[in-house]
Amino acid sequence: MNRIYRKVWNKSLGQLVVASEFARGDSGGTVAGGGTVGAPAGSGLAVALAAVLAGLGVPSAFAQSVAIGDSANCVVAAWPVTDRCMVDGNAVASGVNAVAIGAEARATGAQAVAVGAASLASGANTISVGAGAQSAATSASALGANARASATNASAVGAGANAQQVGATALGSNARAGGQQSTAVGFTSQALSTGGVALGRAAIVQAAAANAVALGHGAIATEADTVSLGNGTGAGGAPATRRITNLAAGVNASDAVNVAQLQVVADVADETSRHFQASGDADASASGDDAVAAGSGAAADGDFSTAIGASAQALDAGASAVGSGAFAFGVNATAFGFNALASAENAIAAGAFAEAGGEYAVALGAQSVASGDGALASGALAEASGVEATAVGYLANAAGDAATAVGAESTAGGAQAAAFGFAADASGEFSTALGGNAVASGDNGTAVGNFSEASGANALAVGADSIASGATSTAVGQAAQATGINSVAVGGALAGLLPTEASGDFSTAVGGAAWAAGTNSTALGNYAEAVADDSVALGADSVADRAGTVSVGSAGNERQITNVAAGTAGTDAVNVDQLAEATQYARYFAASGSEDSDNAAYVEGDYATAAGESASAVGQGATALGSGAQAFGQDATAVGFNATALADDALALGAYSEASGEQSTAVGQRANASALGASAIGNAAQASGPYATAVGTEADASGQQALATGFRSIASGDGATATGSYAEATGFLASALGYGAEATADRATAVGVAAVASGLNSTAVGNTATASGATSLAAGTTSRATGLNSTALGGSAWATADNTTSVGQFAWATAVGTTAVGRDSYAYAQNATALGLNAWANGVNSVALGAGARAPEANVVSIGNGTGAGGYPATRRITNLAAGV
Numbered sequence: 001m002n003r004i005y006r007k008v009w010n011k012s013l014g015q016l017v018v019a020s021e022f023a024r025g026d027s028g029g030t031v032a033g034g035g036t037v038g039a040p041a042g043s044g045l046a047v048a049l050a051a052v053l054a055g056l057g058v059p060s061a062f063a064q065s066v067a068i069g070d071s072a073n074c075v076v077a078a079w080p081v082t083d084r085c086m087v088d089g090n091a092v093a094s095g096v097n098a099v100a101i102g103a104e105a106r107a108t109g110a111q112a113v114a115v116g117a118a119s120l121a122s123g124a125n126t127i128s129v130g131a132g133a134q135s136a137a138t139s140a141s142a143l144g145a146n147a148r149a150s151a152t153n154a155s156a157v158g159a160g161a162n163a164q165q166v167g168a169t170a171l172g173s174n175a176r177a178g179g180q181q182s183t184a185v186g187f188t189s190q191a192l193s194t195g196g197v198a199l200g201r202a203a204i205v206q207a208a209a210a211n212a213v214a215l216g217h218g219a220i221a222t223e224a225d226t227v228s229l230g231n232g233t234g235a236g237g238a239p240a241t242r243r244i245t246n247l248a249a250g251v252n253a254s255d256a257v258n259v260a261q262l263q264v265v266a267d268v269a270d271e272t273s274r275h276f277q278a279s280g281d282a283d284a285s286a287s288g289d290d291a292v293a294a295g296s297g298a299a300a301d302g303d304f305s306t307a308i309g310a311s312a313q314a315l316d317a318g319a320s321a322v323g324s325g326a327f328a329f330g331v332n333a334t335a336f337g338f339n340a341l342a343s344a345e346n347a348i349a350a351g352a353f354a355e356a357g358g359e360y361a362v363a364l365g366a367q368s369v370a371s372g373d374g375a376l377a378s379g380a381l382a383e384a385s386g387v388e389a390t391a392v393g394y395l396a397n398a399a400g401d402a403a404t405a406v407g408a409e410s411t412a413g414g415a416q417a418a419a420f421g422f423a424a425d426a427s428g429e430f431s432t433a434l435g436g437n438a439v440a441s442g443d444n445g446t447a448v449g450n451f452s453e454a455s456g457a458n459a460l461a462v463g464a465d466s467i468a469s470g471a472t473s474t475a476v477g478q479a480a481q482a483t484g485i486n487s488v489a490v491g492g493a494l495a496g497l498l499p500t501e502a503s504g505d506f507s508t509a510v511g512g513a514a515w516a517a518g519t520n521s522t523a524l525g526n527y528a529e530a531v532a533d534d535s536v537a538l539g540a541d542s543v544a545d546r547a548g549t550v551s552v553g554s555a556g557n558e559r560q561i562t563n564v565a566a567g568t569a570g571t572d573a574v575n576v577d578q579l580a581e582a583t584q585y586a587r588y589f590a591a592s593g594s595e596d597s598d599n600a601a602y603v604e605g606d607y608a609t610a611a612g613e614s615a616s617a618v619g620q621g622a623t624a625l626g627s628g629a630q631a632f633g634q635d636a637t638a639v640g641f642n643a644t645a646l647a648d649d650a651l652a653l654g655a656y657s658e659a660s661g662e663q664s665t666a667v668g669q670r671a672n673a674s675a676l677g678a679s680a681i682g683n684a685a686q687a688s689g690p691y692a693t694a695v696g697t698e699a700d701a702s703g704q705q706a707l708a709t710g711f712r713s714i715a716s717g718d719g720a721t722a723t724g725s726y727a728e729a730t731g732f733l734a735s736a737l738g739y740g741a742e743a744t745a746d747r748a749t750a751v752g753v754a755a756v757a758s759g760l761n762s763t764a765v766g767n768t769a770t771a772s773g774a775t776s777l778a779a780g781t782t783s784r785a786t787g788l789n790s791t792a793l794g795g796s797a798w799a800t801a802d803n804t805t806s807v808g809q810f811a812w813a814t815a816v817g818t819t820a821v822g823r824d825s826y827a828y829a830q831n832a833t834a835l836g837l838n839a840w841a842n843g844v845n846s847v848a849l850g851a852g853a854r855a856p857e858a859n860v861v862s863i864g865n866g867t868g869a870g871g872y873p874a875t876r877r878i879t880n881l882a883a884g885v
Contacts, residue, residue, distance in 0.1 A: 029070060046065075058475060074654070081819060090719070095124075097402055097430075098418045102131075103719040103733040109138075109387060111402045113415075116749040116763060117719075117733040123152075125374060125388050128826070130159070130777060131733070131747035132762040139360065142708075143746070144173070144777040144791065145761035146525075153346075153360065158791040158805065159761065159775030165194075172201075172819065173804040179207065186217075186819045186833065187789060187803035196221070201803060201817040201835045202238065216242055216847045217831035225392070226882060230860055238831075239845050239859045246853075246864035247362060256881040264852060288317070294879055295324070304333075323851070337366075337837065338851075344373075349378075351394040351808075351823065352837065358387070365794065366809065367821055372401070379408075379780060380795055380809050386415070393766055394781050394795045400429075407738075407752050408781040408795075414443070421450075421724075421738045422753040422767040422781075428457075435464075435724045436739040436767070442471075445832050449478075449710045449724050450739035450753070456485075463492065463682075463696045464739070466709045466726035477668075477682045478501030478697040478711040487516070491668055492683040492697025492711065493536070494526065504533070511540070511654055512683045513667050518547070525640060526655055526669050539626060540641055540655050540669075559627070560609040562601045585802075605634075619648075626655075633662075639661040640669075661690075668697075674701075689718070696725075717746070735739065738767075745774075752781075757784075766795075773802070780809075787816075794823075822851070829858070838872065850876060 017233070076860040091100035091107075091114070097132075098107035098121070100114045107114040107128075112121035112135075114128045121128040121142075126135035132146040135156075140163070149170075153586045154163035160174040168177035168184075168191070175184040175198075182191035184198045191198040196205030196212050198221075203214040204223045212221035214228045214804035218238020221228040234240035238790070282297035288308075291300035291314070292305045298321075300307040305314035305328075307320075310336075312321040319328035322690045330372040333342035337866040338352040347356035347370070349363045356363040361370035361384070363377045370377040375384035377391045384391040384405075389398035389412070389508040391405045398405040403426070412419040414812035417426035417877070419433045428435040431440035431454070433447045440447040442876035445468070454461040459468035459696035461475045469473040473482035475779040477500055479493035484505040491500035491512045507516035507530070509523045515535075516523040521530035525540040530551075535544035537551050538615045539559060544551035552558040564575045588795045599612040601624075603617045609625045610617040610631075617624040617631045617638075624631040628642040631652075636645040641655040650673075652661035653665045659666040659680075661812070664673035664687070666680045673680040678687035678701075680694045687694040692701035692715070694708045701708040701722075706715035720729035722736045729736040729750075734743035734757070736750045743750040748757035748766045748771070757783070762771035762785070764778045771778040771792075776785035776799070778792045785792040790799035790813075797806045804813035804827075806820045813820040818827035818841070820836075825834040825848075832841035834856070841862075846855035848862050852872020855862035868874035 015826060095121075099404065100419055101420075101737065113390070113404060115735075115748045115751065117735060122182040128374075129749075129765065129779075131749060131761045143779065145763060146774045157793065158777055159789050169792075171807065173791055173803060181208075185821065186805055187817060189214075193224070200819055200837065201831050202236070215849070216833055217845050223885070226885075242845070242847070243856070243860045244878065245855070245860045245862045246866050246875045247870075248864075250877065250879075250881075252879060254880050254882065256878040283312075292880055294877065361525075364807075376794070392779065406765060420751055428454075434737060448723055462709055465493075473502070475500075475502075476695055484519075489514075490681060491514075491526075494683070498527075510667065524653070541696040559611070563603070563609050563613065632881065743859075773799075838870070 012799045028504040038107040049881040054282045075559040076839045082405040090668045091105040093100035094105045095108050095112045096110040098112045098476040100107040103117045103339045105114040105119045107121045109122050109126050110124040112126045114121040117131040119128040121472040123140050125136040125139045127141045128135045129143045133142040133353045134338045135142040135149040135779050137152045138878040139153045141155045144355050145159040148162045149156040150164050151166045153800040156163040156170045158173045161170040163170040163177045163182040167181040170177040171185045172187050173670045174188045176182045176190045178192040179194045179196050179771040182196045184191040187201045188205045188301035189198040191205045192207040193205050193209045198205045198214045200216045200687050203219045205212045205214045209221045210224040212226045214221040216229055218231050218266035219228045220231040229242040231238045231392045232240055243640045244587040247258045249261050252382040277623045284293040284298040286293035287304050293300040297311040300314045302316040302319050307314040307324045309324045312326045315329040316331045318332040320334045321328040321338045322406045326335040328335040328342045330344040330347055330844050332346045334348045335342040336350040340349040341355045342349040342782040343357050344359045344361045344506045349356040351366045353367045354363040355369045357371040358375050361368040361375045365380045366375040367381050369383040371385045372387045372389050375595040377384040379393045382391045382396045384398045386401040389403045391398040394408040396405045396410045396739045398412045399615040400413050400415040400417050404424045407410035407421045410419040410424045411435045412436035414429040414431050417431045419426040424433040426440045428441050428445045429443040431445045433440040436450040438447040441455045442457045442459050444458045447454040449464045452466045454460040456473050457469045458472045461468035463477045465479040467481045468474040470484045470487050473487045475482040475489045477492040479499040480489040481499050482489040483499040483503045486506045486508050489500045489502040494512040500509050500514050502509040504521050507521045512526040514523040514528045517531040518533040518535050523530040523537045528537040528542045530537040530544040532545050534548045534567050537544040539552050542551045543554040567574045572756040599614040601615040603610045605620045608617040608622045612627040612629055615624040615629045619634045621635040622631040623637045625639045626641050629638040631638040633648040633876055636650045638645040638652045643652040644658040645652040646660040647662040647737045652659040654668045654772050657666040657671045658722040659673045661675040664678045666673040668682045670684045671680040673687045675688055675690045682686035683697040685694040686700045688702045689704045689706050692706045694701040696710045698712045699708040700714045701840045703720050704717045704718040706720045708715035709723045713722040714728045715722040716733050718732040724738045726740045727736040729743045731744055734863045736743040738752045740754040741750040742756045744758045745760045748762045750757040753767040753799045754767045755764040758772045759776050760774040762776045766780045769778045769783045771785045773787045773790045778785035780795045782796045783792045784798045786800045788802040790804045792799040793807045795809045798812040799806045800814045801815045801816045806813040808823045811820040811825045813827045815830045820827040820834045822836045826839045827834040827841045829842055829844045831845045837851040839848040839853045840854040844858040846860050850863050852865050852870055853862050854865040859868040863876040864873045867876055
C-alpha cells in the first residue's frame with residue numbers, strides 16, 4: 001500500500017500536490033538563486049490539494065456570557081433574543097459570547113475568555129488565562145499570571161509575559177515583545193524592534209535593530225538585519241561571544257564559513273571559489289524577491305519567503321516553511337516542522353504534520369489542526385475547526401464557531417460552547433461542560449461536576465453524576481436527577497446509592513433520596529415521595545400517592561399538623577378545637593405530640609407559627625415546621641425534623657439542618673450555614689464563611705465569599721472557588737475547576753482532573769497538570785512547571801527549574817534559565833536553549849538549533865549533531881549571513 005511521503009508545489013499544474021516515497025525530482029543540487037522544482041515523476045502518486053475557506057459569522061441577535069467567581073456579574077445585551085446567563089461569584093462577563101471564570105475575572109470584549117483571579121479579556125476574540133492575565137486588543141492572547149497582550153493579534157505566554165505591538169509574540173516568564181511582529185522567547189527576553197527575534201534567557205533585540213535576531217542567553221542585537229550570539233562584553237554572566245559548532249562550509253558570498261574553510265584558504269591562498277557536496281537530487285529554487293531556499297527540492301517562490309528543508313515550499317509573499325516537506329502557501333503563512341502545512345494568510349502551523357488552514361489560524365503540536373479562521377489548536381492531535389474556536393490539550397476538539405475546549409480529549413461541538421476538563425463534552429449551542437467527563441448536549445445547557453450531564457435545553461446539572469435531561473430542568477447535588485420538563489431536584493444521593501429525583505413535569509424534589517414523580521408534584525425531605533399529580537409530600541419519609549393531596553407522613557408513620565387555624569370554607573381544614581366545640585374565640589393553640597409525650601409546640605411573638613412535637617417558633621414572623629424544629633429570630637424559618645434556624649432571617653430546610661448566621665440558608669439533611677449570609681445546599685453541606693456558598697453533598701465553603709460546588713468540594717480561602725467533586729481551593733482568590741483539582745496557593749488557578757496549582761500566582765491547565773513554582777504556568781496533560789517563573793506548555797512538558805520555558809510534548813527544561821521548544825527537546829544545563837524536534841542542549845549557555853541538534857559543550861551554538869545519528873543532519877549551513885562587524 002502506497003503511503004504519503006511529502007507535499008510539493010507543482011508549477012506546471014499551479015497547485016499543491018502530495019508525492020509518494022518513490023517520487024523523485026528531475027534534477028540534482030541543493031541551493032540555487034533561481035530555477036524551479038521538478039514535478040514528481042516515475043511511479044509517484046500525485047494528488048492535487050485545494051483549500052476553500054469560508055468565514056462563518058455569529059448572528060448579532062444572539063448573545064451569551066458565562067461568569068464564574070465570587071459576586072459574579074454576567075451581562076447579556078443583545079436584541080431581540082437574550083439567552084440565559086450563568087452568574088456565580090464576582091466574575092464579570094459583559095461582552096457578547098464572553099466567558100469569565102475566577103474571582104474578579106472580567107471578560108468585556110465580544111467572544112472574550114478570562115480564566116483566573118483578576119484576569120481581564122477586554123478586546124474582541126481575546127483570551128486571558130491565569131491570575132492577573134490581561135488581553136486588551138482584538139484577537140490578543142495572554143496565558144500565565146500577570147501576562148499582558150495589549151495589541152491586535154499579540155500573544156503573551158508565561159508569567160509576566162508582555163506582547164505590546166501588533167502581531168508581537170512573547171513566550172516565557174517576563175518575556176517582552178515590544179516591536180511590531182516581534183518575537184521574544186525565554187525568561188526576561190526582549191524583542192523591542194519591528195520584526196525582531198530574541199531567543200533565550202535575557203536575550204535582547206534593541207529598538208533600532210529592525211528584523212534583527214538575538215540568539216542564546218544574554219545575546220544582544222543592536223543593528224538592523226543582524227544575528228547576534230552574545231553581548232560582546234560578557235556582562236551579566238552571559239557569553240561575550242559564542243562558537244557556532246557543526247557548521248557546514250559556506251557556499252554563497254553571504255554564507256558563514258567554518259574553520260576548515262579558513263584552513264583551506266591559508267593553505268591555498270590563490271583559490272577564489274569554494275566547493276562542497278550535499279545530499280539530495282533536486283535543485284533548490286528561490287525565485288521570489290529577497291527569498292531564501294535551502295534543502296533538496298526546497299522552493300521559495302514568494303517575495304520575502306523562506307523555505308528551509310528538503311522539499312520545503314514557501315509559495316506566497318512573506319511565507320516561511322521550515323522542515324522537511326513543510327508547506328506555506330498563504331501570504332505571511334508559517335509552517336514549522338516535518339510535513340507541517342500552513343495554507344492560509346497569516347496562518348501558523350508548528351509541529352510534525354500540523355495543519356493551519358484558516359486565516360490567522362494557529363496549530364501547535366504534532367498533527368494538530370486549526371482549520372477555522374482565527375482558530376487555535378494547541379496540543380498533539382488537537383483540532384479547532386470552528387471560526388475563532390480554541391482547542392487546548394491532547395485530542396481536544398473545538399468544532400463550533402467561537403467554541404472552547406480545554407483539557408485532554410475535551411470536545412466543544414456547539415457554537416460558542418465551552419468544555420473544560422478531561423473528556424468534557426459541550427455539544428449543545430451555547431452550552432457549558434465543566435469537569436471530567438461532564439456532558440452538556442442541550443442548547444444553553446450547563447453541566448458542572450465529574451460525569452454530570454445536562455441534556456435538556458436550558459438545563460442545569462451541578463454535582464458529580466448529576467443529570468438534568470428535562471427542558472429547563474435543574475439538578476443540584478451528587479447523582480441528583482431532574483428528568484421532567486421544568487423539574488427541580490436538590491440533594492445528594494443517600495449512602496451514595498439512592499438519588500434525589502424529579503421525574504414529573506414541573507415537579508420539585510428537595511432532600512436526600514426525595515422523589516417527585518407526578519406532574520406538578522413536590523417532595524420535601526429525605527426519602528419523601530410525591531408520586532401522584534399535583535401531590536405534595538412534606539417531611540422525611542412522607543408519601544403522597546393520591547392526586548391533589550398533601551402528605552406529611554406515611555402509613556404507620558403519620559405526623560400531626562399543628563397550629564392550624566379554624567376553617568371557614570367548606571373545603572378548609574378543621575382543628576381539634578372546632579371538632580371538640582371548644583371556645584370559638586381561641587386564636588392560638590398548641591397541638592399534642594405522641595401519646596406518651598407532653599412536649600407541645602410553642603410559639604412566642606407576633607405572627608409566629610410552630611407545627612410538630614416540641615417545635616418552637618420564637619420571634620416575630622418565626623416559623624417552625626417539623627418535630628423538634630426550632631426557629632429563634634425575627635422571620636426565622638425551620639422546616640424538617642430537628643431543623644434549627646437560630647438568627648434573624650435564617651432558613652433551615654431539611655432534617656437536622658441548621659442555619660445559625662443572620663440571613664443564612666441551610667437546605668438538605670444536616671446542612672449547616674453558620675455565618676452571615678452563608679448558604680449551604682446539599683446533604684451535610686457546610687458554609688461557615690461570611691457570604692460563603694456550598695452546593696453539593698458534604699461541600700465545604702469556609703472562606704469569606706468562598707464558593708464550593710460539587711461532592712466534597714472545599715473552598716477555604718477567602719474569595720476561593722472550587723468546582724467539581726473533591727475540588728479544593730484553599731488559597732486567597734484561588735480557583736480549582738475539575739474533579740480533584742487543587743489550588744492551594746494565593747491566586748492560584750487549577751483547571752482539569754487532578755490539576756494542582758500550589759505556587760503563588762501559579763496556573764495549571766490540563767489533567768494532572770502541576771504548577772508548583774511561584775508565577776509558574778503548566779498547560780497540558782501531566783505537564784509540570786515547578787520552578788520560579790517557569791512555563792511548561794504541552795503534554796508531559798516539564799519546566800522544573802527557576803526561569804525555565806518548555807514548549808512541546810515531552811519538552812524538558814530542567815536547569816536554571818533553560819529554554820526547550822519542540823517535541824522531545826531537552827535543555828539540561830544552566831541557561832541552555834534547545835529549539836527543534838529532539839534538540840538537546842547539555843552545555844552551560846549552549847544553544848541547540850534544529851531537529852536532532854546536539855550542543856554538549858558550554859557557550860556553543862549547534863545546528864546539527866555532528867554524526868548524523870537518528871537520521872538528523874550531522875551539520876547544517878547558515879546562509880545569508882552578513883559580514884561580522
